[in-house]
Amino acid sequence: TFSLGTEPSVNWNAENYVAYCFHSVEGFSKIGKYTGNGSATEGPFIYTGFRPDWILIKALSGAENWVIYDTARDTYNELDSVLYANSSNAEFSGTTVNTDALSNGFKPRDTWSAINGSGTTYIYMAFAENPFKYSNAR
Known part of the structure; x- marks a missing residue:
């Protein structure tokens, strides 16, 4: 369970709200947090325990965007095409936004403050490329 508290920005009288609640499912999704180290x-x-197909990252502090990576648009490493979940802007690509999707997790490859600021705490959601523990078994 969770509580909204009394802050008007999240619990105003006569307003409707939506809460999206997620949890990790082994072999399918991983939700967690990590601390950036600022390394380029x-x-x-x-x-994550799987190769991620879709990753959402958000810095807990500051005004950084909600960053989305996926392996449909970038089929090999480094992933350098991002979408912002909180914006209607078009896809953004660049040399300073790189992340690797690995066989058992992911790794930011740049100092971009939206994914790897030194000492910054990030939350993330990742979904598997081939879901479930033995998805390749016959």
Whole structure:
């Protein structure tokens, strides 16, 4: 359970709200947090237990965008095409937004403050490319 508290921006009288609640499911999804290290080449490794197909990242502090990576648009590493979940802007690509989708997790590869600021805490959601523990078994 969770509580809205009394803050008007999330619990105003006579207003409707939606809460999206997620949890990790082994072999399908991983929801968690990590701390950035600010490295341009060796960002923190985030273990998911699967190769992620879709990743959403958000810095807990500051006004950074909600960043989305996926392997449908970038079929190999480094993933460098991002969408912003909180914006209607078009896809953005660049050399400073790189992240690797690995066989068992993901790793930011740049100092971009939206994914790997030194000492910054991030929340993330990742969904598997091939869901469930033995998805390739016959």
